[in-house]
Amino acid sequence: MRTLVHLSDLHFGRVDHGLLAPLRTLIERIDPDVLVVSGDLTQRAKPEQFEEARAYLDTLPGPQIIVPGNHDISLYNVFRRFVKPLERYKRYITDDLDPVYIDDEIAVVGVNTARSFTIKDGKVSRDQLEVVRQQLAKVPAEVTRIVVAHHPFDLPDHFEERDLVNRAPRAMQAFSECGVDILMGGHMHASHAGSTAARYQLSEYAALVVQAGTATSTRGRGEVNSFNVLRVDSQMVEIDRYGWDVVHGHFELVDTDKFLRTGNVWTPHNDGLMAAGL
Numbered sequence: 001m002r003t004l005v006h007l008s009d010l011h012f013g014r015v016d017h018g019l020l021a022p023l024r025t026l027i028e029r030i031d032p033d034v035l036v037v038s039g040d041l042t043q044r045a046k047p048e049q050f051e052e053a054r055a056y057l058d059t060l061p062g063p064q065i066i067v068p069g070n071h072d073i074s075l076y077n078v079f080r081r082f083v084k085p086l087e088r089y090k091r092y093i094t095d096d097l098d099p100v101y102i103d104d105e106i107a108v109v110g111v112n113t114a115r116s117f118t119i120k121d122g123k124v125s126r127d128q129l130e131v132v133r134q135q136l137a138k139v140p141a142e143v144t145r146i147v148v149a150h151h152p153f154d155l156p157d158h159f160e161e162r163d164l165v166n167r168a169p170r171a172m173q174a175f176s177e178c179g180v181d182i183l184m185g186g187h188m189h190a191s192h193a194g195s196t197a198a199r200y201q202l203s204e205y206a207a208l209v210v211q212a213g214t215a216t217s218t219r220g221r222g223e224v225n226s227f228n229v230l231r232v233d234s235q236m237v238e239i240d241r242y243g244w245d246v247v248h249g250h251f252e253l254v255d256t257d258k259f260l261r262t263g264n265v266w267t268p269h270n271d272g273l274m275a276a277g278l
């Protein structure tokens with residue numbers, strides 16, 4: 001079994017500083033095999049915000065798989081936005097825009113979905129899908145395959161279709177062909193774990209989509225600050241969601257979702273119980 005801590009939307013520049021130390025302490029206690037950060041490390045892609053993000057990441061355990069979000073591209077500076085969109089991200093956070101972690105149980109592949117030509121939308125290109133395919137082609141069949149991107153590939157029904165990453169259906173087709181098990185994302189500042197089966201009718205394939213809320217930003221959009229812990233086995237994944245308890249000043253376990261694999265289809269474990277009225 002592997003344990004992943006999943007942070008997202010840190011938004012340095014609009015951070016609730018009181019959360020940083022308790023978050024670090026809890027992550028240290030969880031002692032993950034991999035720490036995932038699914039984008040929006042800063043609020044406005046300013047050097048001091050990246051510096052602060054970098055300093056905080058340096059205090060967290062590794063290995064770390066980090067991808068940029070739309071807020072990590074300068075919004076107002078046209079030169080920075082269009083000519084050098086991720087220069088600061090690359091300088092302060094990582095110059096690897098296709099980060100990969102592979103061991104004998106999990107393969108974690110990061111994809112950059114942040115783009116200059118849209119304000120907040122994300123996109124995944126044909127070339128990026130090919131890179132994912134090539135990375136995962138090297139991996140033995142029994143290894144659980146995880147893709148990390150800032151923008152979501154699937155969301156619950158009450159979100160809009162345009163909240164999804166552009167070209168999501170094409171990406172899902174590619175992911176089905178290389179057996180991607182788990183899609184980890186952020187951007188919505190809303191937690192969610194579910195199967196992609198309802199939105200994408202792909203033959204004998206349904207991935208598990210895991211969205212993290214904002215771990216540290218003051219822009220919670222109605223949800224408390226939160227993050228996820230994934231326990232990944234080849235046939236079973238459990239996702240713990242930790243939420244910030246304002247009264248007691250710590251992150252506490254809010255709920256746990258469990259998913260089981262049948263072939264290449266991931267399904268919520270509670271389905272049978274709910275159908276039986278239990």
Ligand SMILES: [Fe+2]
Nearest residue numbers: 009040071187
């Ligand atoms: Fe965000």
Ligand SMILES: [Fe+2]
Nearest residue numbers: 040069070187
């Ligand atoms: Fe975002």
